[in-house]
Amino acid sequence: DIQMTQSPSSLSASVGDRITITCRASQSIRSSLNWYQHKPGIPPKLLIYAASTLQSGVPSRFTGSGSGTDFTLTISSLHPEDFATYYCQQSYNALTFGQGTRLEIK
Amino acid sequence: QVQLVESGGGVVPPGGSLTLSCAASGFTFSTYAMHWVRQAPGEGLEWVATTRYDGSNAYYADSIKGRFTISRDNSKNTLYLHMNSLRGEDTALYYCAKDMGLREFWTGDLDSWGQGTLVTVSA
Numbered sequence: 437d438i439q440m441t442q443s444p445s446s447l448s449a450s451v452g453d454r455i456t457i458t459c460r461a462s463q464s465i466r467s468s469l470n471w472y473q474h475k476p477g478i479p480p481k482l483l484i485y486a487a488s489t490l491q492s493g494v495p496s497r498f499t500g501s502g503s504g505t506d507f508t509l510t511i512s513s514l515h516p517e518d519f520a521t522y523y524c525q526q527s528y529n530a531l532t533f534g535q536g537t538r539l540e541i542k
Numbered sequence: 543q544v545q546l547v548e549s550g551g552g553v554v555p556p557g558g559s560l561t562l563s564c565a566a567s568g569f570t571f572s573t574y575a576m577h578w579v580r581q582a583p584g585e586g587l588e589w590v591a592t593t594r595y596d597g598s599n600a601y602y603a604d605s606i607k608g609r610f611t612i613s614r615d616n617s618k619n620t621l622y623l624h625m626n627s628l629r630g631e632d633t634a635l636y637y638c639a640k641d642m643g644l645r646e647f648w649t650g651d652l653d654s655w656g657q658g659t660l661v662t663v664s665a
Binding site for chain 1: 586651653
């Protein structure tokens with residue numbers, strides 16, 4: 437099974453900050469990596485698929501990069517609505533989610 | 543627009559059974575793979591199962607293999623999760639989710655999700 441490890445597990449930041457979340461796969465998953473945003477009481481939202489493709493309707497301040505085993509999600513300038521939990525997920529072999537990164541307001 | 547509505551959750555004793563349903567609308571259900579994903583209280587997201595667009599193949603997480611069965615009725619636009627031998631660790635909010643890829647080209651990218659249905663396994 438492919439394991440996904442995110443870091444950090446939690447992050448405190450301010451509106452306007454640039455933040456980066458990393459995700460590492462236990463083996464190469466090529467570019468089969470997705471990012472989701474999850475807020476309490478709301479279903480997860482697909483932000484980025486295939487490592488770097490922005491889902492329709494997602495603001496351009498979100499960018500994804502990486503391939504193989506190492507991936508990043510960057511938010512260039514935090515908006516108030518961006519404070520949430522973010523998950524990476526591989527789709528190379530079955531599906532596996534990372535443990536999540538909780539982004540909190542400083 | 544895509545709408546997914548889960549139902550069937552509830553309280554069930556350990557060892558019991560339950561069947562979840564997910565009613566789909568707003569897209570051609572029979573042409574997309576579908577998934578179940580769960581979130582235990584205070585925990586992260588966990589993939590549970592996937593069914594191909596035509597129901598010809600199913601894939602399961604090791605944690606539920608042999609106990610849960612995913613199925614679909616394309617004539618009713620409905621996805622199911624049949625859960626047997628339930629354990630305390632199966633307590634979770636269960637989401638159904640639509641795959642982004644069409645027919646056999648399913649991708650594992652989950653582009654639409656329902657609101658979830660809560661399953662509580664407790665005596």
